[in-house]
Amino acid sequence: MKRYNMPVHEALRPFLRYCVVKTISGQGPEPLTNTTHADLWPSLVVLKGPAIEMKDASGRFAPVPRVTFMGAATIPGEFSVPDGSQVIGFNFRPGKAHPFFGSGLDEFTDRVVTLGEAWGAEGRELEERVAEAKTPLAVKKVVEAAFIRRLERFEGYPTALPEPLETALEAQGTASVADLARKAGCSARHLKRLFDEWVGLSPKVFSRIVRFQALCGRLTDPAQADWVGLAADHGYFDQSHLIRDFSDFAGLTPMGFLKTAASWTAMQPQGFVPTPEA
Missing domain, CATH: 2.60.120.10 (Jelly Rolls)
Structure with a gap:
């Protein structure tokens, strides 16, 4: 390709x-x-x-x-x-x-x-x-x-949206919905309505995917994958919690994911080699 x-x-x-x-x-x-x-x-x-x-x-x-x-x-x-x-x-x-x-x-x-x-x-x-x-x-x-x-x-974004959205990304999905709602200065229910309309995902699901992608960004060598350490670093309660996200979001086990995508980082924009428009 x-x-x-x-x-x-x-x-x-x-x-x-x-x-x-x-x-x-x-x-x-x-x-x-x-x-x-x-x-x-x-x-x-x-x-x-x-x-x-x-x-x-x-x-x-x-x-x-x-x-x-x-x-x-x-x-x-x-x-x-x-x-x-x-x-x-x-x-x-x-x-x-x-x-x-x-x-x-x-x-x-x-x-x-x-x-x-x-x-x-x-x-x-x-x-x-x-x-x-x-x-x-x-x-x-x-x-x-x-x-x-x-x-x-x-006409512009709702004033309550940018800060919790940025917080969820910066925290790599580990911020709680309650914390995000406090950042927004609104109830968790109102924050969910904002995320549903403007992001397409609830704050909880958004944060789960952010965390999953942050973890995937560190998967570059199947032989050296420290699943226990990765789970702890990204706020997973245990390995079964991590395995559930791989099943939900990738349809694979963690090792199955590594076999089909040896380097998640290579699939991201920074992995592309820019070519002149001409």
Whole structure:
């Protein structure tokens, strides 16, 4: 797989983590099976080339639409990716997709929807323009222009949201919901409503995934994985508690996860090698 980042438009940097291009090449006739894990970050994804398929609830693979919005995920997913497929992904920071997709972000959690479903006529028009774009850079320009138009309508975040969101991330998921509510200056119930609408996840589930991803960031060498130490460092009561999160969020045991993703860090944005837009 070849992958590189494209610079995000300056106006969108507070909202987007990155824009990445991934191209499957040299895979041969058999499609690549790609497993995804619980994810805090919604994404708008544009697909080019041969169709990518996603396993549905019945266990069958079905084609993924060419332009989709993927909400935050609390469960693992599985994709079949043929040789020649290309993915252009716009990945949002936690809590930062709402200005572009409105309503409650929890409506999109664990879902893959077409842009037409998410945006109506505006989304269907954008799907057509994206289909006409011949290069990743051309796709990026079309999508970013649409994001910037939507951003002009944004009226700002609820004052109670930024601090608990930042605290949960800085604490790597170990802050309690009560602590987050105190940071927000509101009740735990009101904080849950804010997170549901603006993040797509409850504070508790959000923190669990933050903690899970923080732990995964330290898994680089299967032979040296200190599960007891990792569990303690990340606020797990015991190894069974840790195993449950791996089962819920990755669909695997900890060792099974390591076998399928030898380095979680390599899958993160800082692991990508930037390539000039030209």
